[in-house]
């Protein structure tokens with residue numbers, strides 16, 4: 001959070017300075033595309049069906065099933081991130097009301113827990129994972145909504161109780177607590193503990209974080225951090241169950257720990273995991289993890305060499321929404337730390353395909369796991385009924401992914417603004433000399449690749465505008481006030497000049513439709529499939545409009561590209577539809593995200609070859 005860093009800067013500088021920082025609250029407003037998804041989610045989920053009172057009640061009466069106490073914190077943190085974006089007073093009131101309802105459940109030892117004091121810490125119940133989410137929900141409220149000292153006091157009470165109950169001998173080791181085989185989920189409390197350290201500068205929190213990272217290694221019997229530092233591939237980290245979501249959540253905490261300690265060993269561990277996830281796990285739609293062939297018993301929530309196995313016909317569950325959203329958040333941290341444009345490419349890939357492709361058209365939830373071929377969406381997984389609403393971890397995390405899009409779309413460096421996502425937007429920011437600067441992004445991207453950025457500084461000033469040139473955009477045109485500028489795929493184009501009011505940047509991204517050959521997994525199923533990607537958009541065949549959706553085809557392609565023709569969508573809920581030439585005549589393909597599988601219709605993303 002920029003606010004957190006600014007707050008820190010007033011007191012004591014962090015050991016590591018980020019390359020990019022997020023813009024302040026409400027600085028960015030989207031004016032199209034993702035805005036529709038964000039509004040739909042806020043209206044129908046955060047301000048719609050979320051049973052806040054039912055979530056709080058579990059802290060009085062106990063959980064119905066393990067880890068249920070995570071629900072409150074997850075619902076509140078996405079609401080707080082949305083509030084950061086919208087400043088909507090009605091949303092603020094909903095959040096304020098549930099936060100004070102929750103504070104009323106504090107137990108005599110100052111814990112806010114679904115477990116009675118005598119049962120704490122409650123390993124199989126998921127008590128520490130739940131208390132972590134209480135801390136994250138309260139922290140997000142404190143940072144984004146209202147700096148009420150009572151909220152900070154409750155966070156300190158919650159954290160201090162955890163420090164009293166778990167830790168080095170003779171206390172209970174934190175890695176002895178949890179429900180999964182290596183208890184990795186309990187160690188993820190690292191992130192809110194580090195956030196609390198940043199807020200309070202109280203050494204005991206940093207000591208506790210050091211204990212989790214340097215003494216316990218994040219999990220029982222496995223040093224997750226050293227495995228990553230040693231370049232162990234994700235599917236091999238942590239033993240029998242390399243749980244994707246929790247592992248990345250642990251590393252979100254490690255990023256905060258690295259920022260404060262400045263120990264490059266941890267930076268290496270973070271970057272190794274990040275690169276290995278990209279190489280081994282991330283599929284064509286930007287998410288990862290699966291059940292086949294390596295982890296058939298764990299519901300598709302484990303790392304699984306999924307990038308290589310994504311066409312495996314045995315796959316039944318893959319790409320949990322919690323995994324995609326946590327990947328997006330981890331990428332946003334890597335982007336801030338390193339300024340690596342690949343991290344923004346990864347965010348874009350997931351946002352336009354996996355994330356919005358998992359959202360219910362009604363806005364009140366997300367798919368749990370997601371398929372590339374077959375019935376795309378499947379809401380069944382961990383969760384249960386709360387006040388007659390079916391709540392899952394993924395329903396709770398999906399909105400957090402959407403709330404991160406304005407947070408990452410435009411950032412700033414010391415030299416000037418950084419444009420990461422080309423969603424239409426208006427941003428009010430400041431120049432390196434602290435003068436007002438307005439940015440306007442006008443575009444119908446990703447329908448076309450034409451983007452106009454208007455730069456409106458209050459006064460002439462020299463600074464640098466960074467424009468992300470996606471790795472897939474091979475033939476790019478970048479023009480500033482009519483003069484061409486170098487633009488290389490997979491880099492930021494850095495435009496340094498004296499900027500004046502009325503200056504314009506015109507970007508033409510390479511929207512040619514690319515043929516992607518499937519990777520070869522363990523059963524070489526990839527030999528039989530190809531897919532099409534246009535700009536950031538994965539195309540798919542949709543059973544809703546095409547009975548032959550999964551029939552083998554031979555694409556008409558040249559040099560790895562297919563000439564596709566935009567056409568009026570057959571279904572009114574489709575974002576984009578194209579006519580695609582094949583040797584057997586043209587077929588209709590639409591953007592993956594638009595395909596509606598909620599009533600059982602199927603999708604075909606990896607096209608079988610004839």
Ligand SMILES: [Zn+2]
Nearest residue numbers: 320322393394
């Ligand atoms: Zn989930």
